[in-house]
Amino acid sequence: MLRFSFDRKQRIRRFGLTLLELIVALGILAVLSTIAIRSLDPLADQARYEATQRLLDDLRSATVGDPNAKQLGGQRIVSGYVADTGSLPSTLSDFTTKPAGLIAYAAQTFDSDRDTVDDVSLSSGWKGPYVRFGAGQSVIVDGWGRTPLIDPDGGDFDFTSQGSDGDSVLPEDDYQADISVAMPSVEYTASVVFRVFAIDGTTGTRIDPAPAGLEQLGVLLYTVNGNGGTTGAIEETTLPVAATGTFEVSKNNAMHGVAAARAFMWSDTDADDQLDAGEAVVVSSYVHYFTIVGGIDSRVEMELR
Known part of the structure; x- marks a missing residue:
């Protein structure tokens, strides 16, 4: 044991x-x-x-916007915060929550030829959220x-x-x-050149305009914040065109996004180069809709008819 x-x-x-x-x-x-x-x-x-x-x-x-997003014709699809609001974000929360100073995305209309009927329609404003979160994520x-x-x-x-x-x-x-x-x-701004033509009543060909007396040539341009605003609304800007020379006018550093323009000749009775209330439009072009693409300068030719 x-x-x-x-x-x-x-x-x-x-x-x-x-x-x-x-x-x-x-x-x-x-x-x-x-x-x-x-x-x-x-x-x-x-x-x-x-x-x-x-x-x-x-x-x-x-x-x-995505620079690789293209339409069927190959033209870039312009989108994103800048295109919608005409401004750059100041904080990351601007992507997910509408800033107090911006309008919500909506259509806006204008009477470009002053005949009391709106003939320009563009949409702008905050259309977020611009950033999508994954499952369980709520902050950037x-x-x-x-x-x-x-x-x-x-x-x-x-x-x-x-x-x-x-x-x-x-x-x-x-x-x-x-x-x-x-x-x-350069990724979100570009220059646009507008060329104004008249039409020969006999031949139907393009000729240089010939304003007389108090008549003034100009282009009404409609872009987001186009007249110095900060709310993201479409605004009208008058671009005077010299009565001699190239009959061109340029808009430089325009924010990319949707735009519309109309050339016109009007009686500038107060000689301030602006189409004021009560001043008569003599002749105008059709409304031209186009897209300003960052880094790509463009040219718009308009015929007074």
């Missing part, structure tokens, strides 16, 4: 773990776990970087869970993520570096 008891104790000592052995094993497991976790860090940061880049690209499209954050910055820099409009470290303090290595997408004004 004594021998059996001795062998049993020996077996217990041979198969059990001492406290020191247990501590060593746990230490080894901790080291291995740390190495495994650290080996996954670059993969996690790469995924966060790619998610951030996608977000910034989405914010660009929300602002100035980058891959590291931080809010991107809106950064107007030297005329360029930027969205910036401050990377994995959440700041812009140098040194900025690898995933710590800031990630930005820049939108220079």
Whole structure:
């Protein structure tokens, strides 16, 4: 009996773990776990970087539209916050909640030839939300869970993520570096040249206009915030056309989006180059609808009839 008891104790000592052995094993497991976790860090940061880049690209499209979106004829589809409101967003919340100073998207009409019948119709205003959230998401954050910055820099409009470290303090290595997408004004503004013609009553060919006396040539242009407004409404602007020379007038730095224009000759009785109430329209063109596309200057030719 004594021998059996001795062998049993020996077996217990041979198969059990001492406290020191247990501590060593746990230490080894901790080291291995740390190495495994650290080996996954670059993969996690790469995924966060790619998610951030996608977000910034989405914010660009929300602002100035998708440059690759085309109509069947190949013309770019102009959309986004700028096209709808005629302005740039000031905060990220502008994409998801209508700013107090902007009108809601709606059709607006105008009487361009002053005959008491509206003949121009365009739509503008805030038409958000411009950013769509994924399941369980309610705020705009980058891959590291931080809010991107809106950064107007030297005329360029930027969205910036401050990377994995959440700041812009140098040194900025690898995933710590800031990630930005820049939108220079050429991406959302363009110039439009308007050329005014008269029509020869005999031959039906184009000729230069010949205003006489107090008659003045001009173009009525309808664009979002076109007369200096900030509400996102369509506004009428009078562009005077010189009575000699090229019979052209330009609108520079026009925000991209829908537009309409009508050439006319009127009796400018107060000689202020503006079509005022009570001044008679002598002759006008048809209403021309067109799209101003950022970075693409265009030309509109109009015939007084």
